[in-house]
Amino acid sequence: MKTVNGKMRELGEKRSVIREIFEYAKVRSAEIGAENVFDFSIGNPSVPAPDCVNEAIERIVRETPSVLLHGYTSAQGDGNVRKTVAEYIRRNFGVPLTADNLYMTCGAAASLTISMHAVASAGEEIITFAPYFTEYKVFAEGAGCTLKVLPSDGKLLPDFSALERAISARTRAVLINSPNNPSGVVYGEDVLRRLAAILEAKQREYGKDIYLIADEPYRELVYDDNMVVPYAMCYYANTLVCYSWSKSLSIPGERIGYIAVNPAMENHQAVYAAVCGAGRSLGYVCAPALLQRVVAACIGMTSDISVYKANRDLFYDALVSYGYEVIHPDGAFYLFVKALEEDASAFCERAKKYELLLVPGDDFGVKGYVRIAYCVAPETIRRALPAFEKLAKEYREGKE
Amino acid sequence: MKTVNGKMRELGEKRSVIREIFEYAKVRSAEIGAENVFDFSIGNPSVPAPDCVNEAIERIVRETPSVLLHGYTSAQGDGNVRKTVAEYIRRNFGVPLTADNLYMTCGAAASLTISMHAVASAGEEIITFAPYFTEYKVFAEGAGCTLKVLPSDGKLLPDFSALERAISARTRAVLINSPNNPSGVVYGEDVLRRLAAILEAKQREYGKDIYLIADEPYRELVYDDNMVVPYAMCYYANTLVCYSWSKSLSIPGERIGYIAVNPAMENHQAVYAAVCGAGRSLGYVCAPALLQRVVAACIGMTSDISVYKANRDLFYDALVSYGYEVIHPDGAFYLFVKALEEDASAFCERAKKYELLLVPGDDFGVKGYVRIAYCVAPETIRRALPAFEKLAKEYREGKE
Numbered sequence: 080m081k082t083v084n085g086k087m088r089e090l091g092e093k094r095s096v097i098r099e100i101f102e103y104a105k106v107r108s109a110e111i112g113a114e115n116v117f118d119f120s121i122g123n124p125s126v127p128a129p130d131c132v133n134e135a136i137e138r139i140v141r142e143t144p145s146v147l148l149h150g151y152t153s154a155q156g157d158g159n160v161r162k163t164v165a166e167y168i169r170r171n172f173g174v175p176l177t178a179d180n181l182y183m184t185c186g187a188a189a190s191l192t193i194s195m196h197a198v199a200s201a202g203e204e205i206i207t208f209a210p211y212f213t214e215y216k217v218f219a220e221g222a223g224c225t226l227k228v229l230p231s232d233g234k235l236l237p238d239f240s241a242l243e244r245a246i247s248a249r250t251r252a253v254l255i256n257s258p259n260n261p262s263g264v265v266y267g268e269d270v271l272r273r274l275a276a277i278l279e280a281k282q283r284e285y286g287k288d289i290y291l292i293a294d295e296p297y298r299e300l301v302y303d304d305n306m307v308v309p310y311a312m313c314y315y316a317n318t319l320v321c322y323s324w325s326k327s328l329s330i331p332g333e334r335i336g337y338i339a340v341n342p343a344m345e346n347h348q349a350v351y352a353a354v355c356g357a358g359r360s361l362g363y364v365c366a367p368a369l370l371q372r373v374v375a376a377c378i379g380m381t382s383d384i385s386v387y388k389a390n391r392d393l394f395y396d397a398l399v400s401y402g403y404e405v406i407h408p409d410g411a412f413y414l415f416v417k418a419l420e421e422d423a424s425a426f427c428e429r430a431k432k433y434e435l436l437l438v439p440g441d442d443f444g445v446k447g448y449v450r451i452a453y454c455v456a457p458e459t460i461r462r463a464l465p466a467f468e469k470l471a472k473e474y475r476e477g478k479e
Numbered sequence: 480m481k482t483v484n485g486k487m488r489e490l491g492e493k494r495s496v497i498r499e500i501f502e503y504a505k506v507r508s509a510e511i512g513a514e515n516v517f518d519f520s521i522g523n524p525s526v527p528a529p530d531c532v533n534e535a536i537e538r539i540v541r542e543t544p545s546v547l548l549h550g551y552t553s554a555q556g557d558g559n560v561r562k563t564v565a566e567y568i569r570r571n572f573g574v575p576l577t578a579d580n581l582y583m584t585c586g587a588a589a590s591l592t593i594s595m596h597a598v599a600s601a602g603e604e605i606i607t608f609a610p611y612f613t614e615y616k617v618f619a620e621g622a623g624c625t626l627k628v629l630p631s632d633g634k635l636l637p638d639f640s641a642l643e644r645a646i647s648a649r650t651r652a653v654l655i656n657s658p659n660n661p662s663g664v665v666y667g668e669d670v671l672r673r674l675a676a677i678l679e680a681k682q683r684e685y686g687k688d689i690y691l692i693a694d695e696p697y698r699e700l701v702y703d704d705n706m707v708v709p710y711a712m713c714y715y716a717n718t719l720v721c722y723s724w725s726k727s728l729s730i731p732g733e734r735i736g737y738i739a740v741n742p743a744m745e746n747h748q749a750v751y752a753a754v755c756g757a758g759r760s761l762g763y764v765c766a767p768a769l770l771q772r773v774v775a776a777c778i779g780m781t782s783d784i785s786v787y788k789a790n791r792d793l794f795y796d797a798l799v800s801y802g803y804e805v806i807h808p809d810g811a812f813y814l815f816v817k818a819l820e821e822d823a824s825a826f827c828e829r830a831k832k833y834e835l836l837l838v839p840g841d842d843f844g845v846k847g848y849v850r851i852a853y854c855v856a857p858e859t860i861r862r863a864l865p866a867f868e869k870l871a872k873e874y875r876e877g878k879e
Contacts, residue, residue, distance in 0.1 A: 082688040082746045083753040084600050090756030127545035136769075140536050145527035149730040185585055185734070185763070192762030200484050214759070221760035288482040330549040332768025334585070346482045353483040356490030359614070360621035362592030363585070367767045368732025369536075 117463035124329035135376035156183025172310035183366040187323035196357035203251040209444030258297035261450035263408020275315035433466035517863035524729035535776035556583025572710035587723035596757035603651040609844030658697040661850035663808020675715035833866035
């Protein structure tokens with residue numbers, strides 16, 4: 080007889096491919112030295128938090144009375160913090176967002192699970208595009224929904240005709256992630272306009288609300304001058320933005336983010352109430368109080384993104400010169416590279432001989448690609464490049 | 480047509496009675512001055528965090544490299560933190576717990592939702608005893624379960640024969656809370672032994688695991704010399720302990736706690752895996768990294784509990800001397816007082832005339848009682864006592 084929830088046990092026991100590689104890296108490092116293992120598996124920021132983070136922590140701790148500082152904030156987040164963040168969003172993206180449209184969360188994963196539980200009911204469907212962050216499936220299923228994964232085009236932008244065919248009366252939300260993990264692709268204005276037009280037409284066709292959930296932890300990690308990732312709310316009324324400061328401030332362990340409910344949404348008050356209710360139901364009493372105040376104090380700041388840009392340029396240019404096909408990443412800190420044989424897992428195994436640890440793209444919903452996380456020391460990339468060159472040569476020679 | 484998840488919307492819109500009173504207190508304070516409103520509604524620690532908390536924050540921030548400090552910990556919590564906490568539990572309660580039996584959480588609510596999702600499946604039943612913390616129902620229903628509330632005896636200890644009758648093939652867990660919110664009652668060893676005996680017999684009868692979930696945020700808030708709240712694991716193998724540092728360290732806003740899975744449990748590895756899976760499914764990536772290290776640095780420390788003890792003694796003795804019937808609280812920071820008329824809500828309305836803000840016990844599953852939170856400044860109690868005396872007199876004279 081079943082002694083625990085079998086689905087939860089399976090989720091706890093089945094290590095993700097990334098975690099498997101991570102464990103392998105530890106073992107291999109012990110054998111041959113960490114400096115000889117090139118681990119590109121983990122999307123953990125390699126750049127320290129900007130000084131303002133620790134300065135804010137120390138100042139807030141010194142200046143705020145303990146009972147206020149460490150006490151409960153309201154469930155949706157401290158009022159002043161929400162005001163500061165809303166003001167920032169208003170100023171930067173031109174949407175009339177107020178504190179009452181913002182709900183502070185314990186990071187992007189919480190933003191997503193809360194949003195899904197809030198808008199969707201059991202049996203409904205959430206649509207996303209491949210490649211996609213693997214945990215989306217876990218989160219959607221946790222909310223009793225199905226995650227339907229649609230293909231992307233050759234540039235890894237959404238396949239719009241697939242979207243038109245896929246939306247049904249069961250569809251409750253479309254989930255996008257730009258800049259994208261694992262591809263680094265950024266959706267431009269044109270993509271958001273087409274998405275919005277399709278969703279609006281389908282809402283009318285089915286007479287139901289279909290939400291756009293924009294997962295944006297990599298928003299600030301873009302590398303072309305003056306590039307601003309379009310803010311999904313500006314294009315589609317029924318939008319929820321899920322944000323996290325994990326990557327922009329290099330504080331992924333601190334678990335702090337937000338959900339912004341578009342005030343242009345007809346039902347924005349009902350959706351916001353459902354967000355509060357879902358947070359309550361999942362056990363999120365409030366986002367960590369000290370960190371709420373810290374991100375407000377650091378609003379608009381980021382870690383030194385130029386390190387990632389330099390890594391991208393170095394890595395992308397070198398791989399292309401060795402003959403690899405690489406999706407050009409405008410943001411995030413991943414390269415999505417075509418494997419040199421059909422089976423990406425077999426390719427990753429062969430790369431291991433050169434101590435290159437890559438993640439096969441199959442888990443992200445795209446076969447034949449690998450993900451390379453370049454949030455590492457630039458030195459690691461420089462020292463790994465000859466191995467990538469040899470690997471490409473081996474495939475070329477093997478073919479001949 | 481339904482535009483959001485109706486259940487979640489309702490949870491977000493329906494204010495709790497406590498929140499209603501809190502809002503009333505704000506309005507009333509503006510009218511007559513905060514010093515003239517006696518708000519006993521909220522269970523928010525009134526004693527500052529011990530110095531070690533802010534000292535640990537400042538030291539850890541200064542001494543730990545940023546990428547390590549603010550980076551992801553493993554999902555179950557930082558290894559060294561779990562080792563420190565496990566060692567403390569081992570030393571204090573004599574159970575052979577290791578880091579591998581501990582899962583760090585974002586506070587008690589997260590500990591509870593994760594534990595329920597881990598052990599129970601949709602359609603199963605979780606049993607608790609009145610009076611109980613109102614959010615239990617929300618959490619159990621979020622896990623697809625029913626919360627079955629059983630009566631307590633006159634001393635607000637479990638009604639064991641009701642328990643024997645209530646357990647069925649659908650029962651997956653029994654949830655206890657000692658020291659209790661709202662009654663302040665502490666379960667002694669005898670209570671835990673009888674609970675364990677019944678659960679063991681019922682496990683055999685139904686051939687299934689029935690878990691004891693011990694919700695213990697008030698563990699250290701006990702006021703009799705040398706009193707140690709019995710550790711449920713010592714009495715029953717299938718026990719999960721849900722803990723939070725919110726009350727012991729006065730840091731409820733920081734969201735940090737743990738789930739301890741009894742290593743004496745036959746299926747402890749499966750249960751632990753299910754806990755990890757449930758945390759993942761609900762969007763808890765890891766507990767806040769800085770705070771994990773802070774509670775480990777402050778292990779065994781508490782806020783100045785003597786303030787609560789003095790409050791209890793002052794308040795309890797005075798109310799009893801005015802003729803109130805009060806459940807003697809051995810722990811937590813609540814008095815559970817018999818209302819002076821049958822309808823506790825009507826009694827609370829009458830108390831309002833004296834600016835006394837109390838919470839009717841109905842929401843906690845016990846009619847005819849009110850909860851008084853005494854985590855307030857001693858001065859507030861002293862100044863409120865004459866009002867309690869007048870209120871009692873009014874009822875006495877009304878009766879005559």
